[in-house]
Amino acid sequence: MGHASSEIGAHLVVRIGMFTCHLDSIIMTWIVMALLVGVAVIATRKMKDVPGGFQNMVEYGVEALWGLVADNVPPRARGCFPVIATLFLFILASNLIGVVPGMKSPTADINVTLALAAVVLGLTVYAGASVKGVWGYIVGFVKPNPLFLPLNLIELCTRAITLALRLFGNIFAGDVLVIILGKLVAYAVPTVGQAFHVFVGVLQAYLFVMLSIAYVTVASEE
Numbered sequence: 001m002g003h004a005s006s007e008i009g010a011h012l013v014v015r016i017g018m019f020t021c022h023l024d025s026i027i028m029t030w031i032v033m034a035l036l037v038g039v040a041v042i043a044t045r046k047m048k049d050v051p052g053g054f055q056n057m058v059e060y061g062v063e064a065l066w067g068l069v070a071d072n073v074p075p076r077a078r079g080c081f082p083v084i085a086t087l088f089l090f091i092l093a094s095n096l097i098g099v100v101p102g103m104k105s106p107t108a109d110i111n112v113t114l115a116l117a118a119v120v121l122g123l124t125v126y127a128g129a130s131v132k133g134v135w136g137y138i139v140g141f142v143k144p145n146p147l148f149l150p151l152n153l154i155e156l157c158t159r160a161i162t163l164a165l166r167l168f169g170n171i172f173a174g175d176v177l178v179i180i181l182g183k184l185v186a187y188a189v190p191t192v193g194q195a196f197h198v199f200v201g202v203l204q205a206y207l208f209v210m211l212s213i214a215y216v217t218v219a220s221e222e
Contacts, residue, residue: 084213
């Protein structure tokens with residue numbers, strides 16, 4: 001995995017029947033999930049009425065995410081919050097883990113970002129159907145004219161695809177920058193590249209979630 005991580009766009013590939021899997025992306029995805037579960041366990045193991053330290057930091061983060069949802073999403077669709085919060089934390093951790101030597105960002109793999117975008121697509125459809133009813137949501141695709149049905153369906157899918165491509169492109173570019181600078185200069189320049197990678201990672205996680213919230217809001221508006 002370390003050798004694959006050092007090459008631009010390289011993956012550790014395994015074949016299972018007719019399927020080709022990027023084993024390095026799968027491993028890194030599970031590492032990220034294990035880290036998030038570990039943080040959740042530590043943060044909730046000894047909760048106090050008056051939080052301090054780590055618990056206070058975690059609660060502040062959760063409240064900030066809830067504020068984004070509460071300020072933008074209609075009340076009947078705010079059940080999407082657990083999915084939105086999970087997406088943000090997973091994407092943020094996945095983006096940032098690529099800064100660690102020997103590690104690789106799972107979100108630098110288009111297959112991972114397409115899967116995340118598929119979750120957003122499903123969440124959007126679910127939110128719209130929950131608020132408007134299944135039939136009401138379907139009817140919305142033929143308004144103001146049935147001829148708009150193909151365009152509305154294409155727009156729905158295009159939103160998911162652009163989400164995936166934007167996240168993949170930016171994180172992949174960040175990984176490439178760190179690798180190239182690491183080969184050119186040994187110390188100072190790679191550090192700048194890693195700092196830039198962190199900035200892009202945080203920004204892209206925020207943009208992904210904000211766009212996801214926007215799509216859910218549009219789908220669930222009466």
